[in-house]
Amino acid sequence: xxxxxxxxxxxxxxxxxxxxxxxxxxxxxxxxxxxxxxxxxxxxxxxxxxxxxxxxxxxxxxxxxxxxxxxxxxxxxxxxxxxxxxxxxxxxxxxxxxxxxxxxxxxxxxxxxxxxxxxxxxxxxxxxxxxxxxxxxxxxxxxxxxxxxxxxxxxxxxxxxxxxxxxxxxxxxxx
Numbered sequence: 001x002x003x004x005x006x007x008x009x010x011x012x013x014x015x016x017x018x019x020x021x022x023x024x025x026x027x028x029x030x031x032x033x034x035x036x037x038x039x040x041x042x043x044x045x046x047x048x049x050x051x052x053x054x055x056x057x058x059x060x061x062x063x064x065x066x067x068x069x070x071x072x073x074x075x076x077x078x079x080x081x082x083x084x085x086x087x088x089x090x091x092x093x094x095x096x097x098x099x100x101x102x103x104x105x106x107x108x109x110x111x112x113x114x115x116x117x118x119x120x121x122x123x124x125x126x127x128x129x130x131x132x133x134x135x136x137x138x139x140x141x142x143x144x145x146x147x148x149x150x151x152x153x154x155x156x157x158x159x160x161x162x163x164x165x166x167x168x169x170x171x172x173x174x175x
Contacts, residue, residue: 001054007034007128008060010051010077012067014038016090019119020066023088026125030142032132041076048073052080059083062128065113066121068092071103074113084131086124087113 007027011020020036027034039048055063055077063081065074066088074087089100097118105115116123126146133140161169 001037001051002033002035004058005033005035006061006132007032008055008063009034009036010063010065010073011036011038012040012042012071012073012090016066016068019090020064020088020121022122023064023066023125023128026122027129030125030129030139030146032129032139039073041072042070048076049080052077055083056081062086062131064088064121064124064128066090066124067104068097068100069094069103071100074104074115075107075111078107078111078113084128085113086127087115088121088124089115089118091119 009020009023009027011017017036017038024034024036037051039051041048060081061083063074063077063083063085065077065085067073068090069092071087071089074085078085087104089097089104091097092099101115101118104113107113114127116127126143129139130143133143160172164172
C-alpha cells in the first residue's frame, strides 16, 4: 500500500486485472498516482473494510472499483469513503456483464457510484483523471490535449474518407 496516491483501483478478483489495467495505463499516461488492489467484499470482508478505512484516512481522491457478478465492491466502498467511486462492471460468463452493470448502477439514494460501460476501465480512468483535473491544472491540460487529439484523429479520418471514397478507404483499412 502506497502512502499517498490520488486513485485507488480495486478489483474483486485477479481475473479482472486484464480489464482494469486499462484504467491504470490511462492514469500513468496522465501522470496520476494510483495503487491497484485485489479485494473481495464477499471473500475477505475484514480486509476490504480495513482497506476502505485506510483510503479514507489517506484522503484518496477517486476510487475505481471493478467487479463482476453480484458486483457489490463499488457500492461497499462508496458507502465507506467520502470520495467519488467509479464502478466498472466486469463481463461475466453467465449474463455477459449485465448482472454486474445492474448491481453497480442500482445503488440506493445517498450512496452514488458513477458507472461506466461493461469492461469500460479506460473510461473509468478518463473519468478519474477528469475529476482530478478540477483541482490540478497540469492534469486539466493533459485532458484537454487528449480530447484535442481525439478530435484531430476523427477529422483526419473524415478527410481521408472524403478524398478516397468509402470503398478505397475500406480497402486501405484492410492493409
